[in-house]
Structures are given as C-alpha cells and as structure tokens.
Amino acid sequence: xxxxxxxxxxxxxxxxxxxxxxxxxxxxxxxxxxxxxxxxxxxxxxxxxxxxxxxxxxxxxxxxxxxxxxxxxxxxxxxxxxxxxxxxxxxxxxxxxxxxxxxxxxxx
Numbered sequence: 001x002x003x004x005x006x007x008x009x010x011x012x013x014x015x016x017x018x019x020x021x022x023x024x025x026x027x028x029x030x031x032x033x034x035x036x037x038x039x040x041x042x043x044x045x046x047x048x049x050x051x052x053x054x055x056x057x058x059x060x061x062x063x064x065x066x067x068x069x070x071x072x073x074x075x076x077x078x079x080x081x082x083x084x085x086x087x088x089x090x091x092x093x094x095x096x097x098x099x100x101x102x103x104x105x106x107x108x
Contacts, residue, residue, distance in 0.1 A: 005038045010063065015027055033069040037063035059104065073086055083105070084104060
C-alpha cells in the first residue's frame with residue numbers, strides 16, 4: 001500500500017443512546033478517532049429486498065492500523081460531507097498493517 005494514497009481525512013463515530021426524560025431515548029454520535037485513509041468506490045450492484053430492487057454501491061475505505069483505534073461494524077465514518085455506515089472490517093494486506101472497511105453511503 002502506497003501511504004501517499006491515504007489522502008482523505010476520515011472521522012469514525014460511535015452511536016450513543018441517552019434517555020430523553022419521556023421514557024424514550026435519543027441517539028447521537030460521538031467522534032472516537034480521526035485518521036487518513038483512501039476510498040475505493042466499486043461498481044453498483046442491484047439487490048432485491050422484500051420484492052423491491054435497490055442499488056447498493058460498495059465503498060471500501062483503507063486505513064493504517066494503530067493500537068489507538070479499531071474500526072468496528074455499526075460505526076459511522078465521516079469524510080467531508082459524506083456520511084457512511086461501516087458494514088465490515090478486515091485486515092487488508094498480508095503484513096496486517098492496514099484495515100479494509102466496507103461501508104455504505106447514507107443518502108441525505
């Protein structure tokens with residue numbers, strides 16, 4: 001992996017729930033860590049769910065591994081105006097120095 005390709009500033013957030021005082025809760029997101037990474041947008045795929053066909057465009061985020069951070073599924077990734085849900089995380093290279101993160105962009 002060419003470190004020069006890690007040219008996007010990405011902030012990862014975790015979902016937090018707090019009571020709203022009326023018996024329910026409010027969901028918020030808290031920034032956990034910010035790293036440099038790269039984006040790779042793959043070819044859109046058409047998927048059928050409950051009789052409806054939808055388009056899914058997988059986005060792969062590559063970030064360098066660090067002891068100070070560990071991306072997890074169900075986190076949220078922010079890059080500029082983009083908001084993405086983290087779907088899965090796996091080691092990317094044989095030397096295990098990078099994470100490969102599958103994400104899906106959230107439509108505004």
